[in-house]
Amino acid sequence: xxxxxxxxxxxxxxxxxxxxxLDQGQSWYLTLxxxxxxxxxxxxxxxxxxxxxxxxxxxEILVIAVAAASLWVSFIVxxxxxxAVLLDGTFPADTRDITFFGLYxxxxxxxxxxxxxxxQVLLPFLTVTAMVAATTVILVGVQEMxxxxxxAGGK
Amino acid sequence: MEPGxxxxxxxxxxxxxxxxxxxxxxxxxxxxxFSLVLLSAALAIRFRLRMHRIITSAQVTRSADPxxxxxxxxxxxxxxxxxxxxxxxxxxxxxxxxxxxxSDPTDALAVVAANGNATIRYSLIPLGTGSIDFPGISLTxxxxxxxxxxxxxxxxxxxxxxxxxxxxxxxxxxxREHIGEQEKDTLSICRGSxxxxxxxxxxxxxIRFIDWKLTAKHDRIFIxxxxxxxxxxxxxxxxxxxxxxxxxxxxxxKLVNNVTRETANAIRNYGSVSLFLISGVNIIDIILEETNLxxxxxxxRTSAHPQFRLHHAYRWKDRASMRRFIMKIGxxxxxxxxxxxxxxxGKIAQIYRKSLANPSIPVxxxxxxxxxxxxxxxxxxxxxxxxxxxxxxxxxxLQAQMQRIQLKSRTVAGQDATKIFSIKKALGKDIxxxxx
Numbered sequence: 001x002x003x004x005x006x007x008x009x010x011x012x013x014x015x016x017x018x019x020x021x022l023d024q025g026q027s028w029y030l031t032l033x034x035x036x037x038x039x040x041x042x043x044x045x046x047x048x049x050x051x052x053x054x055x056x057x058x059x060e061i062l063v064i065a066v067a068a069a070s071l072w073v074s075f076i077v078x079x080x081x082x083x084a085v086l087l088d089g090t091f092p093a094d095t096r097d098i099t100f101f102g103l104y105x106x107x108x109x110x111x112x113x114x115x116x117x118x119x120q121v122l123l124p125f126l127t128v129t130a131m132v133a134a135t136t137v138i139l140v141g142v143q144e145m146x147x148x149x150x151x152a153g154g155k
Numbered sequence: 156m157e158p159g160x161x162x163x164x165x166x167x168x169x170x171x172x173x174x175x176x177x178x179x180x181x182x183x184x185x186x187x188x189f190s191l192v193l194l195s196a197a198l199a200i201r202f203r204l205r206m207h208r209i210i211t212s213a214q215v216t217r218s219a220d221p222x223x224x225x226x227x228x229x230x231x232x233x234x235x236x237x238x239x240x241x242x243x244x245x246x247x248x249x250x251x252x253x254x255x256x257x258s259d260p261t262d263a264l265a266v267v268a269a270n271g272n273a274t275i276r277y278s279l280i281p282l283g284t285g286s287i288d289f290p291g292i293s294l295t296x297x298x299x300x301x302x303x304x305x306x307x308x309x310x311x312x313x314x315x316x317x318x319x320x321x322x323x324x325x326x327x328x329x330x331r332e333h334i335g336e337q338e339k340d341t342l343s344i345c346r347g348s349x350x351x352x353x354x355x356x357x358x359x360x361x362i363r364f365i366d367w368k369l370t371a372k373h374d375r376i377f378i379x380x381x382x383x384x385x386x387x388x389x390x391x392x393x394x395x396x397x398x399x400x401x402x403x404x405x406x407x408x409k410l411v412n413n414v415t416r417e418t419a420n421a422i423r424n425y426g427s428v429s430l431f432l433i434s435g436v437n438i439i440d441i442i443l444e445e446t447n448l449x450x451x452x453x454x455x456r457t458s459a460h461p462q463f464r465l466h467h468a469y470r471w472k473d474r475a476s477m478r479r480f481i482m483k484i485g486x487x488x489x490x491x492x493x494x495x496x497x498x499x500x501g502k503i504a505q506i507y508r509k510s511l512a513n514p515s516i517p518v519x520x521x522x523x524x525x526x527x528x529x530x531x532x533x534x535x536x537x538x539x540x541x542x543x544x545x546x547x548x549x550x551x552x553l554q555a556q557m558q559r560i561q562l563k564s565r566t567v568a569g570q571d572a573t574k575i576f577s578i579k580k581a582l583g584k585d586i587x588x589x590x591x
Contacts, residue, residue, distance in 0.1 A: 049159070049164075052164075053168075056164070056165060056168060056191070063183065063186065064187055067187075074186060082194050086198070096201075100197055103197070104193060104197050108189075108193060115182045115185050115186060121182050121185050122177065125188070129189055132189075135196070136195075139200055143203050147207065151312070152309070
């Protein structure tokens with residue numbers, strides 16, 4: 001299966017960002033291994049469920065490895081990993097996905113700033129996670145209820 | 156909305172990373188966990204928006220042929236679905252069946268193509284009566300992360316209405332056979348109001364027809380016999396060829412198709428049908444007064460193919476034919492003859508005489524007689540390719556003739572003209588319908 005251009009792009013961004021963080025960290029070999037695993041995962045078994053989970057898992061390991069050197073570089077890697085899954089070959093056909101990705105990056109950036117500047121991370125983390133989860137449940141639930149009512153039929 | 160395997164994987168990862176974040180209190184773990192939660196939220200909202208776009212553009216056209224039918228009959232339903240396609244989402248569409256109906260296939264569904272169109276075709280058998288409305292369609296949408304179903308039952312997705320008329324409540328006439336009543340009412344789907352006779356109660360009678368005055372007077376239960384329609388469903392006989400004969404597949408297919416059509420017509424017109432599947436003198440299957448078309452079709456599909464004939468009739472003749480033959484060639488004094496043909500005829504006559512002296516009735520003959528006696532019928536429709544020995548067909552024709560039942564013989568086109576002629580001669584009648 002042909003690898004989508006968008007995936008090549010985001011994997012390159014993640015890999016380059018990881019390589020730039022090598023000289024800043026102590027455990028550079030872990031970052032290198034995590035980057036290699038992520039690149040391998042991104043180009044095997046295109047389009048399958050296993051592949052998506054593998055990309056995410058290896059990507060998150062890479063994010064944690066890079067974060068030891070720099071939280072801001074790890075934010076870039078995180079966006080690239082999520083982009084590899086979220087855009088998944090639809091780019092540039094579906095511009096709505098790009099909007100979603102843009103929104104995702106903004107929210108993730110805001111939260112990274114919060115995590116970076118906070119004295120302790122747990123409370124802000126729980127707060128923003130709960131807010132995101134609650135907002136999603138409300139939006140999805142209300143939409144689902146509206147659709148079910150609209151199409152239920154009166155008889 | 157249900158999470159898919161990918162989403163479950165993301166949640167598991169988020170849980171692990173969240174636990175690790177709390178233990179190590181490291182911002183990188185918190186960032187990874189939050190990213191996964193945010194990704195799940197984004198995927199869920201994106202799926203909902205895509206689904207909304209699809210269902211708001213959905214259109215349904217549904218047709219049923221026929222729209223007016225009898226209870227138990229089959230109507231063919233064709234549902235066309237169209238929507239704005241979305242490359243990331245798979246849409247499966249199926250019809251919601253009206254209550255008290257059976258569909259064939261039972262799980263008729265279609266996957267929406269890349270152009271956004273799908274067509275579902277299935278047969279529907281209403282079991283109830285009255286006006287039946289199609290309740291709508293059921294959509295199942297899925298992407299790699301989520302799956303959701305929606306029943307669309309609003310007005311644009313409903314209809315058309317089917318009008319199902321009740322099946323005729325035919326009376327079984329064999330219950331009066333021993334009483335000798337033979338009157339028939341004019342055709343009506345309801346029990347008549349005219350009184351035919353009053354008789355004593357027989358087990359199985361409807362207690363609503365008890366004449367209470369006479370019952371009280373004579374201290375025995377009396378039943379009022381109302382005039383009504385009598386049901387004489389036909390007997391369809393399918394004679395399957397021996398597997399040792401090389402019969403073209405298209406002949407078999409044509410024969411089976413015609414038997415299926417005849418069965419469907421009989422159920423529609425008479426309410427029931429009897430099927431008798433044989434291969435020579437070997438009985439393959441019997442169904443008596445069956446009202447379920449699906450069951451008949453299932454049996455025809457299962458059994459209607461060339462069979463190994465375990466038993467053969469060996470050009471068996473009935474006693475009347477043997478007597479006629481002996482009388483025709485000149486009785487006992489003509490044996491032995493000098494010329495060759497006479498010698499042959501004399502030999503045959505001798506064999507016939509021996510057979511007449513030691514009467515033995517073939518099992519098949521007895522079975523056919525019992526079958527014809529047990530059923531109330533006015534006609535037998537016989538389908539056969541007439542390959543090989545025709546003794547068994549001659550036997551059926553004879554039994555039908557004795558019971559004054561009309562026998563219609565049918566075969567498929569594409570057979571030798573001389574063979575058709577010999578069949579007509581063997582059956583002793585010129586009526587042999589050749590199916591085109």
